[in-house]
Amino acid sequence: MSPTPLPPPPPPPVRANVAAKLSVFGTPWPLPPELLRVRLKYITVRFLQMPEPRALLRNGQDILRWAQQMEDDNLPRSANELVRLAVEEDPNQRVLWLYLLSQAVIDGDAREFGELARLFSQQFADDELLHDIAHVGGVLARDVSQARMMPALQSWNAAALLARDSRTQRTFHDALLREISAQVSPQVSGVA
Amino acid sequence: MINTPTNTPTLLNESEQREFTQKHLSLEVSAANFIAGDAIDSLGQALRYFEDRTRADRQHLIATNTLKTRGDLIASEWIYARYQHLLAMAFAAMSRSFGGAPAGRASPAQGAALVLVVAAQLVKWRKYSGGRADNVAREYAHTALRQAKLHRVDGAVLTTRIDERVHEATVEALYLRAMLLERFSGGSLSPRRFEILDTWLITWMGALWLTREPSATEPMLALNLADIERGLIPYVPISPPMPIGESEFFSSLRPIKRQLERVIQAFHQGSIFPGWGIGLTMKIEEHIAVIEFLERELQLIDEFRSAASGVAQGQAKSRGKRVTLSINTIVAVYFGFNEISTLAFDLSRANSVAGGGAELGIRNAIRLLDISEGGLGLEMVDEDARRLQVNDLIAIRIEKGRPAVLGFVARKSTLQRPTGTLVGIKVLTKTPLKLTMDRVNESNRWQPCEGLFVAGLAQDGFADSVVMSEAEYVANSLVAVTLQGRVHEFYARRVREQGNGWRMVAIDAVDRLAQN
Numbered sequence: 001m002s003p004t005p006l007p008p009p010p011p012p013p014v015r016a017n018v019a020a021k022l023s024v025f026g027t028p029w030p031l032p033p034e035l036l037r038v039r040l041k042y043i044t045v046r047f048l049q050m051p052e053p054r055a056l057l058r059n060g061q062d063i064l065r066w067a068q069q070m071e072d073d074n075l076p077r078s079a080n081e082l083v084r085l086a087v088e089e090d091p092n093q094r095v096l097w098l099y100l101l102s103q104a105v106i107d108g109d110a111r112e113f114g115e116l117a118r119l120f121s122q123q124f125a126d127d128e129l130l131h132d133i134a135h136v137g138g139v140l141a142r143d144v145s146q147a148r149m150m151p152a153l154q155s156w157n158a159a160a161l162l163a164r165d166s167r168t169q170r171t172f173h174d175a176l177l178r179e180i181s182a183q184v185s186p187q188v189s190g191v192a
Numbered sequence: 193m194i195n196t197p198t199n200t201p202t203l204l205n206e207s208e209q210r211e212f213t214q215k216h217l218s219l220e221v222s223a224a225n226f227i228a229g230d231a232i233d234s235l236g237q238a239l240r241y242f243e244d245r246t247r248a249d250r251q252h253l254i255a256t257n258t259l260k261t262r263g264d265l266i267a268s269e270w271i272y273a274r275y276q277h278l279l280a281m282a283f284a285a286m287s288r289s290f291g292g293a294p295a296g297r298a299s300p301a302q303g304a305a306l307v308l309v310v311a312a313q314l315v316k317w318r319k320y321s322g323g324r325a326d327n328v329a330r331e332y333a334h335t336a337l338r339q340a341k342l343h344r345v346d347g348a349v350l351t352t353r354i355d356e357r358v359h360e361a362t363v364e365a366l367y368l369r370a371m372l373l374e375r376f377s378g379g380s381l382s383p384r385r386f387e388i389l390d391t392w393l394i395t396w397m398g399a400l401w402l403t404r405e406p407s408a409t410e411p412m413l414a415l416n417l418a419d420i421e422r423g424l425i426p427y428v429p430i431s432p433p434m435p436i437g438e439s440e441f442f443s444s445l446r447p448i449k450r451q452l453e454r455v456i457q458a459f460h461q462g463s464i465f466p467g468w469g470i471g472l473t474m475k476i477e478e479h480i481a482v483i484e485f486l487e488r489e490l491q492l493i494d495e496f497r498s499a500a501s502g503v504a505q506g507q508a509k510s511r512g513k514r515v516t517l518s519i520n521t522i523v524a525v526y527f528g529f530n531e532i533s534t535l536a537f538d539l540s541r542a543n544s545v546a547g548g549g550a551e552l553g554i555r556n557a558i559r560l561l562d563i564s565e566g567g568l569g570l571e572m573v574d575e576d577a578r579r580l581q582v583n584d585l586i587a588i589r590i591e592k593g594r595p596a597v598l599g600f601v602a603r604k605s606t607l608q609r610p611t612g613t614l615v616g617i618k619v620l621t622k623t624p625l626k627l628t629m630d631r632v633n634e635s636n637r638w639q640p641c642e643g644l645f646v647a648g649l650a651q652d653g654f655a656d657s658v659v660m661s662e663a664e665y666v667a668n669s670l671v672a673v674t675l676q677g678r679v680h681e682f683y684a685r686r687v688r689e690q691g692n693g694w695r696m697v698a699i700d701a702v703d704r705l706a707q708n
Binding site: 066 | 456459460464477487491595625627652653682
């Protein structure tokens with residue numbers, strides 16, 4: 001009697017296909033070299049002072065800081081674009097996903113939020129925030145202004161994620177305005 | 193990158209230009225005797241012949257951007273005049289065609305399409321030749337669309353030739369392309385960038401349409417076909433709503449925003465949108481400048497609507513404030529960081545309109561030509577203007593006793609008068625504050641330096657900046673300054689704007705005592 005054959009070994013764990021992972025926002029990855037060259041040149045020019053875009057795009061904190069600065073310059077669309085490029089480069093940058101989710105709420109775009117939430121849940125299947133995200137999404141679909149006030153959201157925006165010192169900046173700004181008012185002739189009422 | 197030909201194309205010489213002009217005059221006479229449809233067809237062929245013969249010249253003139261020779265300027269004006277003549281002829285033929293004349297080889301709708309194609313070219317060449325704004329293209333375009341709508345052919349898809357390519361478009365889409373070009377022609381786009389914008393608009397024509405009803409919830413442009421003084425203007429919802437007039441139409445900005453996202457998406461995927469046209473030969477920087485221009489324009493229209501609707505009344509109040517100044521007056525101008533920090537803030541000069549520029553060799557008086565919230569235009573003698581570069585820092589005292597406006601040179605363009613140059617200034621602030629600061633240098637010691645402070649609009653202070661000398665700026669260096677008798681510290685962060693010898697950097701205030 002021949003011995004019972006051993007059960008086949010379990011298949012090795014499937015590694016996520018890097019190419020598929022990176023194509024979160026529709027860029028077919030990997031790009032052929034000539035197309036990649038145009039993409040990188042575009043990023044370098046669009047976002048000044050980014051000599052090594054691929055390396056920098058993988059640094060979530062730097063990208064977040066940059067995005068926040070662009071928001072400060074009243075360039076929210078560019079900030080959003082930069083963060084998306086960074087997520088495409090490395091989708092494991094969780095803080096950047098949270099930033100995009102918070103922006104979708106600020107824009108009142110429930111459809112965009114839903115799509116981001118779906119992609120986030122694929123990328124971070126066991127994330128502790130999935131429940132909160134679903135909750136915010138539900139509220140956003142019903143009432144945008146209520147969604148914008150939700151406490152969960154306050155910890156997802158760039159300022160919170162970067163732990164910026166808003167109080168000191170505000171103090172500086174107020175002192176600057178007072179100094180300008182004091183130095184400028186009384187007829188001048190507007191600043192900036 | 194610009195495909196600079198090894199040999200500069202020979203501009204049509206004077207006799208060739210005269211010959212062309214004569215041909216067009218003869219055509220005008222003969223076309224009046226043709227059946228209307230045949231006249232439209234002949235004029236279409238004449239336009240094609242003219243554009244084929246002048247293509248190399250036109251591309252050369254576009255590539256030279258703003259720095260034109262006298263010959264270039266004359267050639268631009270001649271091309272502009274030819275388009276004007278062709279437009280008048282096309283309009284006459286179209287009017288006869290819609291008036292019930294026998295159709296002939298081309299339909300009335302094709303006549304309207306021809307008028308709109310030439311009107312768009314006229315808008316472009318008026319801009320490139322430095323011509324002043326007028327109502328010509330708008331009047332013809334309004335009438336062409338009104339006639340097409342009256343005869344219910346505005347929605348018919350036509351095969352239309354625009355310069356060297358054939359496109360499928362409706363009369364309405366061709367009208368919107370021409371009017372959007374007209375709206376954006378007042379902006380700061382150079383000829384190269386304006387051409388890129390046009391290739392985008394041509395590609396987007398399938399997504400451009402007019403509606404009879406405005407939307408209160410989305411940004412829209414409005415137009416009145418009976419009003420030749422205005423083209424597309426931002427729509428402001430009125431409460432209670434007024435009845436919509438017969439000639440009033442609306443166009444949503446959403447399709448344009450979506451199309452712009454397509455352009456950006458194409459770059460993310462490594463392609464240059466739309467994959468044809470003069471833009472393929474231009475640097476990516478030029479395309480990005482157009483993206484940023486459109487983003488700014490769309491945002492401005494959106495803000496205007498919100499402000500006018502009362503959503504952001506406070507903000508609109510300060511932004512919409514017009515400056516009451518006498519235009520065409522002589523102003524005091526200071527050039528470069530050093531001269532500005534030394535002279536522009538000198539109280540003894542506050543009541544003088546004598547400016548600086550000694551180091552640069554500026555000799556002649558400078559006049560203020562126009563002023564808006566974000567920019568102003570100066571008229572300088574060509575010889576002086578040549579000493580200035582784009583991005584040079586500049587301070588202008590417009591009124592005696594008031595602070596000098598701080599800005600930088602955004603563009604230079606030839607004025608129609610022979611020796612004048614229009615220098616466009618982007619304003620950084622109307623109330624700069626000069627202070628002596630201390631910064632930590634490379635040896636970790638405090639070192640004094642000058643700073644020109646620019647208070648941003650954001651109330652949280654994160655839009656505040658300081659303009660520093662290029663030599664003094666070190667990224668992320670710690671800086672201290674005394675404001676209202678108290679020392680404040682900040683890090684000099686990201687460069688927001690920059691030019692020769694200066695950097696405008698973001699201020700990141702820090703409370704080191706609290707941190708410790």
